[in-house]
Amino acid sequence: MDALFLNSPVPTLKLSSKLAIFRPTISVSASKLPISSSFSASATLQNQQRQQEDEKRVLPAVQEFEDYNQDEAYGEVNKILGSRKTSLPNGAQVMEYLIEWKDDHAPTWVPSEFIAKDVIAEFETSWWTAAKKADEAALKSLIEAGDGRDVDAVDEDGRTALLFVSGLGSEDCVKLLAGAGADLDYQDKNGFTALHMAAGYVKPGAVKVLVGLGAHPEVEDDRGRTPLDLAREILKVTPRLQFARRLGLESVINILEGEIFEYAEVQEILERRGKGDKVEYLVKWRDGEDNEWVRAGLVAEDLIKDFEAGLEYAVAECILDRRESADEGGKKEFLVKWTDIDEPTWEPEENVDPLLIQAYEKIDQNVNGMSS
Numbered sequence: 365m366d367a368l369f370l371n372s373p374v375p376t377l378k379l380s381s382k383l384a385i386f387r388p389t390i391s392v393s394a395s396k397l398p399i400s401s402s403f404s405a406s407a408t409l410q411n412q413q414r415q416q417e418d419e420k421r422v423l424p425a426v427q428e429f430e431d432y433n434q435d436e437a438y439g440e441v442n443k444i445l446g447s448r449k450t451s452l453p454n455g456a457q458v459m460e461y462l463i464e465w466k467d468d469h470a471p472t473w474v475p476s477e478f479i480a481k482d483v484i485a486e487f488e489t490s491w492w493t494a495a496k497k498a499d500e501a502a503l504k505s506l507i508e509a510g511d512g513r514d515v516d517a518v519d520e521d522g523r524t525a526l527l528f529v530s531g532l533g534s535e536d537c538v539k540l541l542a543g544a545g546a547d548l549d550y551q552d553k554n555g556f557t558a559l560h561m562a563a564g565y566v567k568p569g570a571v572k573v574l575v576g577l578g579a580h581p582e583v584e585d586d587r588g589r590t591p592l593d594l595a596r597e598i599l600k601v602t603p604r605l606q607f608a609r610r611l612g613l614e615s616v617i618n619i620l621e622g623e624i625f626e627y628a629e630v631q632e633i634l635e636r637r638g639k640g641d642k643v644e645y646l647v648k649w650r651d652g653e654d655n656e657w658v659r660a661g662l663v664a665e666d667l668i669k670d671f672e673a674g675l676e677y678a679v680a681e682c683i684l685d686r687r688e689s690a691d692e693g694g695k696k697e698f699l700v701k702w703t704d705i706d707e708p709t710w711e712p713e714e715n716v717d718p719l720l721i722q723a724y725e726k727i728d729q730n731v732n733g734m735s736s
Contacts, residue, residue, distance in 0.1 A: 393716040441464045441479070446512020448473070456520045461487070462487045465680060491517065495525035498534035507544045515544045522553040530558035530574065531569030548579040555585030559620075563591040564598065568615035582624060593622040633663075634670040645671070679703045680717055684723035698724070 378608060446462040459476045461484065476484060491513065494502035503525065506513060514522050526546040529537035538558070549557055554672070559579050562570035571591070575581055582590050589597065599613040634655060635646040643660040645668065660668065685699040687710070696713045698721065 373679075393544075441483055442466045444483065444511075445471055447487070447514045447517055449514050449516050449518055459514075461485075463511060472621070487503050487511075490518070491525065492519060495528045495537075498529045498532040498537045500534065500536045500540055503537060504540055507540070515541055516547045516550060518552075523556075524550055524552075526550070527552060527556065527559045527561045530567065531561035531565045531568050533565065533570045535569050535573045538570055538575070542577045548574060548577060549583055551583065553598060555587070557583050557585075557591070559583070559591040560585055560589075560594055563595040564614050564618065565597075566598075566612040566616060568619060570645065571616050571619050575619065581620050590620075592617065592624060595620065621639055630667065633667065637669070670702060680720055683716070683720055684708055686724070686728070 377594065398688065442464040444461045445464050448460050448462075449457055450460050451457055460473045461476065461479055462471050463474050463479070464471050470729070491506055493499070494506060507515065516526075518524055524546065526538065526541045527550075529541065551557055557579065559571060559574050559581060560583075562568075562574060581592065584590055585594070595613055595616045599617065602610050602613060604610065605722070614618075629650040631648045631650040633645045634648055635647075636643065637657070638644050644657045645660060645663055646655055647658050648655050679702065680703045681703045683698045684701055687697050687699075688694040689697050689712070697710045698713065698716050699708050700711050700716060700720075703710045
């Protein structure tokens, strides 16, 4: 039998094991939801309640607000009472500001394009300065000021403060903004999320915090790349001499893979399809789950090599005997009993799990010691 026998009855799953690959955890089963999901939902609800309470305390009653009317005459701006991000029909994100007028007009939500730049700058400059420096103390002070500020305010490139602090790798600022209700999965004009920024700028600490808070790791940018895809793409073009950067990227990849995938034991690869980077393998799972087509990039390389070489798999139960072969210089052979094959077979040492060999030799030594 042309076979490669790898596992004892209770195998240890490792990425490098020939029986270990990543299985996508795409499932509606509650047991496969990320641990952080309930925390994230709870935190979001608390943030929404906190924001509502802040608005009631700081801003005028909602019924007093008006929408800006270009045909109406307004007096001079007194001050900005608050800000909010809003979407245009084309999907673009823009800012509106709640203006308090010096005349009798009720406070009015006015698009930024109709407000003098110096008025907006007076309200926004401190916020963006703090965000682009990842200044936790300054951000905290502004958030606690209760000035009706939208923590998801966008700049001219459609980026929020969370995207900036994530790219800078400030774990404390990420936690602060998330606690204030920032949208963890907001996408800028390029489709980048905070996770894309943290992954692209090689900030594994920020990546870990974001996924722990519930940021979705499979959101795609405008080029169809998830944060994991982006990190892998950057790693491919990073020179090997840049050790620290490569280690950081590998850490980012491990964190994201751990969030997206779970380890699973495969019984065998059944088929192959596709070409180039589209190659997939039909995998039969040892736990009885339905066979699945899995992208080649998610399958352990040594498992694929063995499949392409035409090798089969079986699970060894124990070793019954040992001998030296008559040819090839008297190499060791072991008589192996299999869990799924009736008759034991003699196999060369390289085809047998080293742990099984160690166990057999230990027992053999004990038996010989007792007999002597």
